[in-house]
């Protein structure tokens with residue numbers, strides 16, 4: 214669960230009074246997520262999500278995230294939309310944190326990932342990439358290769374607590390990625406955290422995507438690489454080629470990939486594995502006292518990284 218900040222009843226009532234939502238009828242912390250504090254908010258007008266933005270979210274980036282959700286929804290992509298107060302503003306302060314209310318999205322994220330979910334996320338991601346076209350605000354990806362040295366440095370001294378030799382292995386990988394990171398791939402707005410817990414389905418059909426708080430401008434193929442890691446490995450650590458093939462072919466049916474994008478996928482998959490390993494490692498070593506949060510296992514991503522280190526071409530992902 215992620216609730217880092219408690220919201221007292223009187224502060225909640227004053228906050229909600231800024232909107233045309235009627236009175237609060239129910240309010241509870243949500244038992245999922247790791248980045249922000251999320252609450253299910255029911256009012257006389259319906260169900261909403263209240264988010265208090267925490268540590269990794271910079272207040273200056275919030276107009277990008279909230280504006281992006283509005284832009285995508287206006288272009289027919291199913292995602293939450295920010296709710297504006299009577300003053301026309303979606304972003305305000307609550308308990309000393311930036312906070313916003315967004316619409317509630319129906320559906321459930323898949324607890325057990327089937328091949329059909331991978332097909333759905335492939336197609337949905339391609340539609341997201343298309344719907345992002347024309348969004349006026351830009352946000353560079355600060356969690357790409359240029360940001361990894363800082364992340365590694367923040368955990369290197371204590372990484373051995375998680376696994377002996379981990380810092381050295383990650384430093385070697387980082388140096389390799391810095392030499393081989395692809396440039397000039399087709400780029401635009403990417404989600405950058407399109408994990409199963411951020412994609413909702415109903416009756417095996419994708420109903421929408423949440424959690425745009427890592428979204429940024431970067432290579433589309435990097436988003437695909439993130440999904441290969443997040444959706445196509447089994448619990449025993451094996452890579453499921455059928456799931457990968459479905460994810461990639463359904464993506465391609467909407468937005469065809471160039472030869473350069475195909476060629477770059479193994480490197481991007483290594484980079485994406487390192488990126489989530491590094492943030493998980495930091496969170497594992499720096500758990501805030503009293504926070505209601507379950508940190509994710511960094512070593513899951515070491516095993517994924519090692520898999521991609523052995524990949525020579527996209528044949529390993531079911532294509533070619």
Ligand SMILES: Nc1ncnc2c1ncn2[C@@H]1O[C@H](COP(=O)(O)OP(=O)(O)O)[C@@H](O)[C@H]1O
Pocket residue numbers: 215243245246247248249250251262293315316317318319410411423424425426
């Ligand atoms: N708009 C929404 N509609 C329905 N449920 C939501 C919505 N936003 C968040 N949630 C719920 O809150 C959980 C955590 O949200 P998420 O944005 O992933 O948090 P975090 O950014 O902290 O990781 C989700 O798994 C989902 O259950």
Ligand SMILES: N[C@@H](CCOP(=O)(O)O)C(=O)O
Pocket residue numbers: 245246247248406408410411424489492493509
């Ligand atoms: N998806 C990331 C963690 C970010 O949390 P989310 O709940 O916002 O997806 C990971 O798995 O490391």
